[in-house]
Amino acid sequence: MGIADRKERDKEELRERILVAAKSLFLEKGVEKTSIRNIADRIEYSPGIIYHYFKDKNEIFHALHQGGFLQLMEKMQVLASVRNPMERLKAMGSIYISFAMENPDMYDLMFIKEAPLDHVFNSEHDHWKEGGGTFNYLRMTIDNCMEVGHFKGHEPEALSYMIWATVHGLVSLNIRKRCEVVLPHRQENIVADGLEEFYKILDRL
Amino acid sequence: MGIADRKERDKEELRERILVAAKSLFLEKGVEKTSIRNIADRIEYSPGIIYHYFKDKNEIFHALHQGGFLQLMEKMQVLASVRNPMERLKAMGSIYISFAMENPDMYDLMFIKEAPLDHVFNSEHDHWKEGGGTFNYLRMTIDNCMEVGHFKGHEPEALSYMIWATVHGLVSLNIRKRCEVVLPHRQENIVADGLEEFYKILDRL
DNA sequence: AAATGTAATTGAACAGTGTTTAAATTTCAA
DNA sequence: TTGAAATTTAAACACTGTTCAATTACATTT
Structure with missing residues (x-):
């Protein structure tokens, strides 16, 4: 054969x-x-x-979309070696952001573009499998943080979404060029600086 | 005549x-x-x-884009009556989010879509005038908060960007349908719930 | 009232798009 | 070598943004 x-x-x-x-x-x-x-x-x-x-142009997009998540998940592998859950959470944010800044177009494809996503989601009613994996890992890390006493009084599901929203917001505003409103000399590093402000906050929770 | x-x-x-x-x-x-x-x-x-x-299709988009900012700024008017800066900051977030959820397509045009924005920014080197107005108001509110003792140890410009990123992230992930990763029964209210988690955090700063 | 000049409007044309399909070509087992 | 099956093509269809010469409408002047 x-x-x-x-x-x-x-x-x-x-x-x-x-x-x-x-x-x-x-x-x-x-x-x-x-x-x-x-x-x-x-x-x-x-x-x-x-x-x-x-089948059509969307299906090509979809195939590449899946590839992007493999790439991101691979970068996330190193997190397994970070024992402290709070440190792991912060490392996760840094990996997420550096992936986005190093592959802005791929990030765009994965998290910002809308075009052919009806296709991605509605097919197979599998709730956006690729994205779900990384979100669940974030959710688990938040649970771990709570187990060791962080985030008292918080609701883990909504908190996870909020934290994801923050890092996504930092990079997506930058990728879509909405940063021009910050002081010119701060623009170059505004994503990293914004993330640092976020870490300052996390350190107190 | x-x-x-x-x-x-x-x-x-x-x-x-x-x-x-x-x-x-x-x-x-x-x-x-x-x-x-x-x-x-x-x-x-x-x-x-x-x-x-x-001139072309982009110019039509641009004209509508400007209209959206007028709409948002109008909604922000009520903030003048909120004396406490921290309350004003939170009210601002709520207005921003309700604007986005009530006019998702307009929000999309204003903050997510990329298509014709080279035109919006590069023309007149005026640094995205419409968006700048609302960001500066946020920045001023943060300054006010710091004056009365909040956000100690934070850098106001980067903090403003981070806060904007958070609310933008909350609504833009929702608008672009990336919320399907959260638990199904939480999806309906995830934006409001996420915002509430953020407020819980702000209340401690 | 008729002629003129100008501004508004049209419709055809150009070069591009995603997609379908019948036909042509190539491949390869019998 | 033949014939069927798989692969690949080219042409066609209905669309897109944009341009532009030609036409129409109409206020102003004669």
Whole structure:
């Protein structure tokens, strides 16, 4: 059955080539401004071929979207070695933010863009599996913090959401260029500075 | 000069009609999916006419964008009557969030969408005038809070950004449907609940 | 009232888009 | 070598933002 196998691999390889081309184009010029023809040009095939590998443009987006979460989860691995739960929580915030700042377009795809997410969520009623994993890890870390006496009087689910919202807010305002309202000489480091203010607060809870 | 005046008014009226049509279409189906032809259809003119009133589609977006900030600033007026700066800060957060939840598409246009913002910022080098106003008011409120002894050890500019990021994060994750990761029965009120957790924290600072 | 000049408006055209589909080509087992 | 199956293509469809020459409408002047 070696031949069937090779054909399988060839098919898989072309699918991969489409994804690589789509990713670089999406990150280069944005999802909306990347056309199917652009992608086809880059892999030197005709536009039609793409529809044999993906239902539509959204499905390409979705595939890349999933890849982004794998990347983020991988970065999060180091957290296992941080014993103190409060330190772990802060390290998690730093990893989240550095991922976002190092891969702003991918972050955009994962957490800000709206375009094809009906597809992501509604399909398979699996409640946005990729995002759920990281959120649950945050939630567990908050639980651990509470077990050792932090966050007294707080409600863990809503608190987790609030903390996520804070780090997301810090990076997403920056990515979408709403930082121009802060003093010009503070703009360059405003995300890190804002995170530091947040840590000052966490240290008191 | 009555005739020239009337023509002036007519011109202004058609401009307004374009904006009204564009706004309802943008909020109905999104900016990207609204075409110039859609707008022209709704006002019963030919597509070309729109380019006599606006340079391009971005300029229409920009005009609506400005309108949104007027709306928000108007809602903020009541804050003048809140004497206690810490209460004023919290009231500001509540107004911000209720504005966002009541006008999610307008909020999207103002703070989340990226599309035509190069235009908004780069033109006139005026540092995003509309957004700057509300941020400065937040910044002033933080200063007032510090004057009466709150936020000791904090840096006001970065703290203001962090607080804005938190409320923005709360609403923008919700608007872009990233809330499906929280427990299903908590989803409906997660923005309000998250805000409450934030207030619990502010009360201790 | 008729002619003129100007501003408003149109509709066709251009170059692009996502997607579908019939046809052509290639591949490969029998 | 043949014939069927899989792969790939090119053309078409209906859309997009934008431009622009031509037309229409109309206030002003003669």
